[in-house]
Amino acid sequence: MPETRPQTRRQKVEKKEQAIIAAARVIFQKNGFEKAKIADIAKSSGVAEGTVYTYFENKNALLFAVAVEFYDRLTRDAALGIKDISITYERLQFLARHHLERVSKEWQMLALAMLPDKVSNEYRKTEGYQLNRTYVEVFDTVIREGINRGEIRSDIPLSVVRDIFYGGLEYGARTMRIHASTTDIDQTITHFMEVLKGGIFQQINQQKPQDESLEKMMSRLESATAKLEAIAR
Amino acid sequence: MPETRPQTRRQKVEKKEQAIIAAARVIFQKNGFEKAKIADIAKSSGVAEGTVYTYFENKNALLFAVAVEFYDRLTRDAALGIKDISITYERLQFLARHHLERVSKEWQMLALAMLPDKVSNEYRKTEGYQLNRTYVEVFDTVIREGINRGEIRSDIPLSVVRDIFYGGLEYGARTMRIHASTTDIDQTITHFMEVLKGGIFQQINQQKPQDESLEKMMSRLESATAKLEAIAR
DNA sequence: CAGTATATTTGAATATGTTTCATTTACAAG
DNA sequence: CTTGTAAATGAAACATATTCAAATATACTG
Known part of the structure; x- marks a missing residue:
């Protein structure tokens, strides 16, 4: 038998890899990337320091693995969430809330993942870019459909709409973080959507x-x- | 005489401090904060490594000094630029272009300066926050005046408007960086302002x-x- | 101007962390 | 049970930020 219990070994290895990623996520989020020590991640996942390096080329690659997991969740939930919403406005409202909630909770992740000189430099530039690309594709599709249906104005390039949407939300998340007491997510979303309504939606009832x-x-x-x-x- | 040539000594010291800051700016921008070595900054400014530490408590403090200089320029030029523009729309257009141009050129600075765990952590949180605060105060004033004049709608909180403005511009700058060939600053500004016009400006002949x-x-x-x-x- | 106190500079030593690698250990197959 | 291979280990190599005792420069005094 080539495999006694199918993949006993591979399973173990995979489990260990997941353990390292999980530990890394926790420690990155707690301390930030720089202050996070490989030694701590190793201890926390129950392996020796050297072992981490048999799974990941270096600290950056480990960060990248964590980012992949984060983006996967983010993208999946975004796609799932708009599945049974049909009206463009409501779809965007959902995406805005989804993004704001996630970014508020796991902002370290986004900050790290976006950092040009961390994850996305050199050879990894493409990969990191693709991660974000896949995520944003959900949004892009909503906008394109909205334009087709005549709900969204067609004279603003998609990239500009996207930058305002996610840029505004990211800054909004930071404002909420800094002024946690005076800003709440519902109000923020409401006003944010209010601006979008005037700015990117087709103005229907102008005449009639x-x-x-x-x-x-x-x-x-x-x-x-x-x-x-x-x-x- | 307590001072022979007034501040001969102090002048020398000050000049050296400026030299270190200047060298640091160049090297930070070239390599990013992490990869920048104090040794290089020291060599480049013609002092020994230890000397850097008589001027700045540590690497972060040095980054902060560079950020202060950056924000000072940014803020001064912003305030100067709107001085003889009276129409709110044109003022915002100027601020948008100004920000986009600077951020495109010196994005490393902004990225570094904004990084929560770099400049603005711990005891420096307040200082870093204040820097940014002073800068956006220019924007805030324009908006407040715009509201008073009835040019800007008054039902969106200033913080939301500000986040959309600067968040959108920062993301826009990144888009321009990544897709340098297909995006240009004029088009970006035009479309950006177009969205703002609908989103935050008072609509003249809107609905009942x-x-x-x-x-x-x-x-x-x-x-x-x-x-x-x-x-x- | 020589002498002295003080400020500034220096770079070798230290501290802290990442990464490598020669060994050891665990596993699967014959 | 033996052996070849994959995986794990942790001590050492390496890289940098930071410290600090000693050296040097500067200003001041008599």
């Missing part, structure tokens, strides 16, 4: 005022209600 | 008041729905 806009809002209300029904199901 | 209050309620309802969704998941 009352009836039609009321009708549209009614549809939105019905859609929201339907969603609640589905959840309460 | 009644409509608007309905719209507001609608947003509140949607926001509540999103919250329920989040809880239900």
Whole structure:
């Protein structure tokens, strides 16, 4: 038998790799990348220092592994979340909240992962870029669809919309972090979306005022209600 | 005589301090903070390694000194630039271009200066925060005046406006850096301002008041729905 | 101007951390 | 049970930031 218990060995190795990544995530988040010591990560995951280097080329590669895991979760949950939302405005609202919540909670990750000279330098530039690319693709798709449906204005390049969206949210997250007492996530999202509504959404009821806009809002209300029904199901 | 040639000594010392800061700026920008070696900075400014430590407590303090100089320039030029512009829209356009240009050119500085665990940790938190505070005060004043004049809508908190402005610009700068070939500063500014015009400027011939209050309620309802969704998941 | 006190500079020594590598240990197969 | 290979180990090599006792420069005094 080439494999006694299928992959007993490989399983063990994989488990150990995960343990190291998990320990690294915790310690990176607690201390930041620089202050995090390989020695601590090793101890915390129950291996010797040298062992870490049989799994990861160096400290940066370890950070990268942590970042991959983070982005995977982030992307998966984003894609999942918009799955059964159909209205562009609500989709963006969900994505905004999702991003703000995650970034508020795990901002160290994002800061580290984005750092040009850490993860994404040299040979890793492409990989790091791709991670972010995949994540943002969820957003991009929502915008493109929104444009097709006539809900989003088509005269602003996608990249500008994206930068305002994620840039604004990242700074917003920092503001919330610094002024935790005076800012809350709901208010922030509400106002953020308010700006987007004027800035990137198609202005529908410019000419035809009352009836039609009321009708549209009614549809939105019905859609929201339907969603609640589905959840309460 | 307590001082032969007034401050001959102090002058020398001050000049040396400036030389170290200047060398540090160059080397930080070239290599990034981590890879920059004190030894190199010392050599480049013509002193011994130990001398650097008689001028700056440690590497972080040196970075901070460089950041102070950077922010001073940034703030001064921003304040100067809007001095003889009176229209809010044009003022913001100037600030946007100014910021984008500087950040594009010296992005390493901003990245370093903003890094929470570098300049602005611990005892320096306050100082670092103040630097940035002074800079954005220029922006804040423009917005406040714009609100007073009725040019800017008053229902979005200043902090949200500010985060979208600078967050969007910072991300925009990165996009320009990565896709230098396909993005140019004029286009970026144009589209950026276009979004702001719809998002934060007062709309002249918008909807009827009644409509608007309905719209507001609608947003509140949607926001509540999103919250329920989040809880239900 | 020589002598002295003080400020400044120096670079070798120290401290702290990452990374390497020769050995050892654990595993799977015959 | 033996052996070849994969994985793990931790002591040593290496790289840097930081310290500090000694050396040097400067200003001041009589």
